[in-house]
Amino acid sequence: MNGAEVVGVSFAFLQNVDFWINVGVLATTYGVFSLGIQLNVGTTGIFNFGQAGFMAVGSYAMGVLVVKSGVSFWLALVAGIGVAVAAGLLVGLPSLRLRADYFAISTLAFSEIVRYVADNWDGLTGGNLGLFGYADAWSEASARIDGWLEHLGIAPHFLLPLLLVNLALFLGLAAFVALLVRSPWGRVLKAIREDEDAARALGKNTFVYKLQSLSIAAGLAAIAGYMLAINISILSPANFDPVLTAYGYVIVILGGLGSYLGVVFGSFFLIFMLEATRYLELPLSDARVAALRFMIVGAVLMALVVFRPQGIFGKREELTLRARG
Amino acid sequence: MSQGAPLAVAGPASDGPVDYVRRHPGLVLIALLLGTGLALGVAEGWRELGQVTINGVVAGNYFALGAVGLTLIFAVLRLVNFAQGEFLTFGAYMLIVGNAVGLPLVVSVAFGVAATAVLGVVLEVSLWRPVRRKRVGELQLLLLALGLAFFMRNAIAFVAGPQDRASGANTTASVQVGEFRIGRTELIVTLVGLSVIVLVAVALKYSSLGRQARALADSIQLSETTGIDTDRVVLITWAASAGLAGLAGILYALPAGVVNPNLGFSLILSIFAAVVVGGIGNAYGALAGGLLIGLVQEWSTLVIDPAMKVAVGFAVLILVLLIRPQGLFGRGRSVDR
Numbered sequence: 261m262n263g264a265e266v267v268g269v270s271f272a273f274l275q276n277v278d279f280w281i282n283v284g285v286l287a288t289t290y291g292v293f294s295l296g297i298q299l300n301v302g303t304t305g306i307f308n309f310g311q312a313g314f315m316a317v318g319s320y321a322m323g324v325l326v327v328k329s330g331v332s333f334w335l336a337l338v339a340g341i342g343v344a345v346a347a348g349l350l351v352g353l354p355s356l357r358l359r360a361d362y363f364a365i366s367t368l369a370f371s372e373i374v375r376y377v378a379d380n381w382d383g384l385t386g387g388n389l390g391l392f393g394y395a396d397a398w399s400e401a402s403a404r405i406d407g408w409l410e411h412l413g414i415a416p417h418f419l420l421p422l423l424l425v426n427l428a429l430f431l432g433l434a435a436f437v438a439l440l441v442r443s444p445w446g447r448v449l450k451a452i453r454e455d456e457d458a459a460r461a462l463g464k465n466t467f468v469y470k471l472q473s474l475s476i477a478a479g480l481a482a483i484a485g486y487m488l489a490i491n492i493s494i495l496s497p498a499n500f501d502p503v504l505t506a507y508g509y510v511i512v513i514l515g516g517l518g519s520y521l522g523v524v525f526g527s528f529f530l531i532f533m534l535e536a537t538r539y540l541e542l543p544l545s546d547a548r549v550a551a552l553r554f555m556i557v558g559a560v561l562m563a564l565v566v567f568r569p570q571g572i573f574g575k576r577e578e579l580t581l582r583a584r585g
Numbered sequence: 586m587s588q589g590a591p592l593a594v595a596g597p598a599s600d601g602p603v604d605y606v607r608r609h610p611g612l613v614l615i616a617l618l619l620g621t622g623l624a625l626g627v628a629e630g631w632r633e634l635g636q637v638t639i640n641g642v643v644a645g646n647y648f649a650l651g652a653v654g655l656t657l658i659f660a661v662l663r664l665v666n667f668a669q670g671e672f673l674t675f676g677a678y679m680l681i682v683g684n685a686v687g688l689p690l691v692v693s694v695a696f697g698v699a700a701t702a703v704l705g706v707v708l709e710v711s712l713w714r715p716v717r718r719k720r721v722g723e724l725q726l727l728l729l730a731l732g733l734a735f736f737m738r739n740a741i742a743f744v745a746g747p748q749d750r751a752s753g754a755n756t757t758a759s760v761q762v763g764e765f766r767i768g769r770t771e772l773i774v775t776l777v778g779l780s781v782i783v784l785v786a787v788a789l790k791y792s793s794l795g796r797q798a799r800a801l802a803d804s805i806q807l808s809e810t811t812g813i814d815t816d817r818v819v820l821i822t823w824a825a826s827a828g829l830a831g832l833a834g835i836l837y838a839l840p841a842g843v844v845n846p847n848l849g850f851s852l853i854l855s856i857f858a859a860v861v862v863g864g865i866g867n868a869y870g871a872l873a874g875g876l877l878i879g880l881v882q883e884w885s886t887l888v889i890d891p892a893m894k895v896a897v898g899f900a901v902l903i904l905v906l907l908i909r910p911q912g913l914f915g916r917g918r919s920v921d922r
Contacts, residue, residue, distance in 0.1 A: 369902060376854075551846075560732075
């Protein structure tokens with residue numbers, strides 16, 4: 261390679277359908293994942309740093325049920341959400357009584373432990389060789405969707421059915437959570453974020469509300485986990501690095517704390533940027549390029565937090581980043 | 586304690602056995618440890634227990650050194666430094682840099698510690714101090730620390746590459762102590778670690794700087810009004826915190842023989858467990874917590890799959906949060922009400 265073309269940039273990838281489908285699939289996955297973080301952090305004011313752990317719990321529960329116990333894929337999807345919600349309750353019960361920073365540590369520790377156990381409990385999870393063979397039922401469903409699309413005159417395309425299902429789920433869930441937050445129940449969550457003592461003085465059992473918020477986030481993480489599991493068709497512990505949670509925070513803060521439209525925007529924006537940078541041709545090894553991308557995510561998170569904590573759609577008055585009294 | 590102590594006239598602390606236990610967690614802990622040790626010794630054999638106890642102390646001293654830095658920064662600045670693990674990694678790599686330019690091993694160690702301390706100071710001046718001046722909120726601080734951790738870990742991986750690198754110590758020579766075999770490097774490292782732990786404890790208690798740091802931990806505003814140069818104390822606390830973390834990383838890397846960019850990340854969980862067990866913000870607690878977590882993790886390998894020992898540290902963390910959220914030695918408010 262000569263010095264003149266050290267960094268090559270070609271924008272041809274923008275005309276590639278596969279690129280956009282891939283961006284869509286990943287953005288919807290991270291989007292659903294981040295809806296949970298938004299509900300916890302933006303709406304309730306509890307600092308869940310363990311969302312990647314709930315994602316792992318949900319998708320591994322689904323995978324193990326299908327592969328090891330022979331449960332039907334569709335039933336396992338429901339059960340996996342149940343397991344993730346149970347994990348949310350289990351983590352929340354001891355740790356939600358704690359101060360905010362302790363809670364952040366506990367949830368981060370939880371997510372690391374899940375990854376650790378998935379890595380070492382080979383008999384159940386396949387360890388770092390991975391768990392696979394759970395998505396056969398999905399392949400059939402995917403072929404059926406391809407059939408429907410052909411009736412509409414759309415040629416089948418790899419991952420297109422997943423993209424459509426993901427999109428419907430993501431937008432549906434985003435709307436659902438946004439409505440939920442406008443309900444009386446959601447107003448209590450906001451009250452907790454603003455002033456927990458005041459909410460308690462009004463007779464609200466704030467602990468139960470926080471627990472519900474965390475459990476719903478865990479359920480959303482499980483759904484995001486399914487999207488990931490189907491997309492990559494093999495579950496391995498490396499897929500659930502806590503850096504995922506950092507992605508989620510970048511999305512939430514980019515879109516604005518408390519804004520669910522912001523999550524939709526933030527997830528597509530972040531994933532587009534991340535995937536587009538894959539097409540930069542750098543004279544570096546793959547491992548170095550991966551490290552560089554994570555470095556950038558870390559730096560972007562820091563820069564956002566310092567310079568634009570309200571994000572793009574966030575309202576200043578909804579800002580929960582201010583110092584607590 | 587007898588129930589009818591005549592002197593217990595007033596005050597909330599009635600002297601029931603439960604209250605006695607509450608106020609003397611250290612005694613309870615020692616009793617628990619002795620009991621567990623006894624049970625393990627009887628069940629699994631004293632020789633095996635002795636060997637894992639040695640391993641536990643070896644692990645405990647780098648947990649303790651990592652934990653005391655984390656807890657000091659928390660005490661003084663209310664900052665949960667998720668990037669503490671990366672200070673460990675940085676220190677270990679600076680050791681390798683020292684080795685690579687041909688410094689003797691001991692000098693390389695000192696260089697690694699000093700370089701990490703300087704990094705801590707540089708980050709305080711360039712990042713944390715300006716951010717504090719902006720009066721950022723709690724979530725912002727947590728997210729900054731998290732972002733910094735990912736940035737540093739991957740910056741190290743980017744520069745040094747993901748592969749294992751030799752840390753340059755002799756890992757094969759071993760010493761026979763009675764019935765037990767312990768690696769020579771392991772022994773030296775443990776002795777160094779334990780002496781530094783004692784030094785830190787003494788410095789915190791008796792040196793003027795230690796007293797000032799503890800004053801800042803109580804209230805930064807009040808410390809300022811009493812004429813303490815708080816900026817200076819904060820800088821020195823960062824230098825100490827990062828330097829100790831760098832030392833912890835080096836002490837881990839030497840007997841392990843190799844270093845990779847995930848070194849600190851793989852230890853941070855146990856370090857957090859040590860901090861919480863000891864009571865976050867409590868330096869002596871962190872030192873004791875580190876040794877405790879090291880011991881418990883290594884003891885657990887007698888009864889369960891050794892690969893799961895980190896999970897045992899987490900179990901201890903959860904248990905402490907459930908029973909005594911302020912930590913074994915903490916007095917601070919850890920419960921949000």
